[in-house]
Amino acid sequence: MSAAALREILPRIAFLRPLVEGARVLEIGGLARTGGRSAEWFAQVGARSVVSVDADPARVAAARASIASARIRIVEGRPADFPPASFDLVWVHDLESPHSFGELAERSTGHVVLSVDADQLGGEAGYRALVDDLARVFASVEVATQRPLVASVLSFGDRAGPLLADPSFEPPPAAQAYLFICGGRSCQVAGQVVVPLPVEAEADPEIAEALAESERERARLEEKLREARLTIESLRAELARNEGIADWDAEARRVEALERRLRELREREELALRRAQEAEARVRELERRAESWQSSRAELLAALRFERFRAERARRDAEGVFDAVAERDRLLEEWKSRALRAERRLDDLEGSGPKRET
Known part of the structure; x- marks a missing residue:
């Protein structure tokens, strides 16, 4: 499991703890994101039982081998495999694969939570389209935002009080993710929650290697500089002895x-310093290129996911149109058959009329 998954998913579960406590939870997409750790987090914050479902046999086998809890089941399959009203809370971790919101609503007696990274929505248009789709199925759709925070906590140890945030120096960051809490009623969760997380470094391999090489080069240059300074001091001492x-x-x-x-x-000292500066400049350039690549990749992935989502909706709409056309054709054939029978009967009646007159 990546450090990013820990930073993103664990705070969401902690924020909606009131919905998780005592609930039968169906988790969708958790194995792909956390390898099953998210199921353990649900159990840790008080879920009565957790079922994590995934269609990938390899992911299911790996999670079963690493998780041992009487309250957690790892199931290979799809959400539609479970009977209606089997769970109190259905939690979907992403939009990687399309889901029928109607099917999800049928599986839950309480709420359906859709946690979506901001880059998956494809901008404001994707956000509004998703909210509209959810509103067609659920009576209540509430949206919470998740923002990353780097901060220091200062306090008097013997005087507990409310946690205050001072935004004087840095403006609030943009939303990193959205939580769509859907159901027949409000979730009744309010306020803001700050979740402390362990500090874990996760760097791009190319940048990490460049930084490591820069650090090794800096150590070599410092050693050469130290040797040069020792040589200078030795020469000065020798000059002083030979006055x-x-x-x-x-x-x-x-x-x-x-x-x-x-x-x-x-x-040589100046050359060493220039090389150190050049190494630092290369590292900064690698960092800039990595940030640009990550940004472009995120935009492309978001656009692709949104187009997949729209294609799935269009396919479902098309299936409904095809059913309507088929029903129309059936009715036309039935009316044609009735018209033919009526024409035959009319012909029979017209043929029998003259015989009665004679």
């Missing part, structure tokens, strides 16, 4: 040679 030398011409030549050596050492 009474009689052959001043030879001493002058020796001093000149020492000065050349000193200049060479200073040039």
Whole structure:
């Protein structure tokens, strides 16, 4: 499980603890995001039972091998495999695969929670489309936002009080994710929740390698600089010991040679510093390129997921149109058959009329 999954999913479960406590929870997409750790978090905050469902046999087998809890079941299948009203809370972790909101609503006697990263929605248009789709199925649709926070907590240990946030120095960051809490009634969860998380570093491998190489280069240059300074100090000490030398011409030549050596050492020191600066510049460029690549990739993935979502909706609408056309054709055939029978009967009646007159 990645550190990003810990930072993103655990706070969402903690925020909606009142819905989780004592509930029968159906989790969808948890194995793909956390390998089953999210099911353990549901149980940890008080869920009565947790069923984590996934269609991938490999993910299911891996989760079963790593999780041992009487309150957690790892099931291979789909949400539609469970009977209606089997759970009190249905939790969907992402929009990777399309889900029928009607099917999800049927499985829950309480609420359906859809936790979606902001980059999955495809901007404001995708956000509004999802809210409209949910509103067609659920009487209540509430939206909570999740924002990352880097902060320091200061307090007097013996004087507990409310937790206050000072936004004077930094504006609030943009929403990182949205929680859509859907059901027949309000979830009754209010306020703001700050969830402390362990500090975990997760860097791009290319940037991490570049930083490591820069650190090794810096250590090598510092060692060379230390050696150069020791050499200079040794030369200065030797000059101080030889102040009474009689052959001043030879001493002058020796001093000149020492000065050349000193200049060479200073040039090497300057070269080492320039190389260190160049290494730092390369690292900054790699960081900038990595941020640009991550941003472009996130935008492309968000657009792709949204188009998949729209394609699935269009397919379902098309299936409804095809059913209506088929029903129309059936009715037309039935009316044609009735019309033919009526024409035959009319012909029979017209043929029998003259015989009665004669």
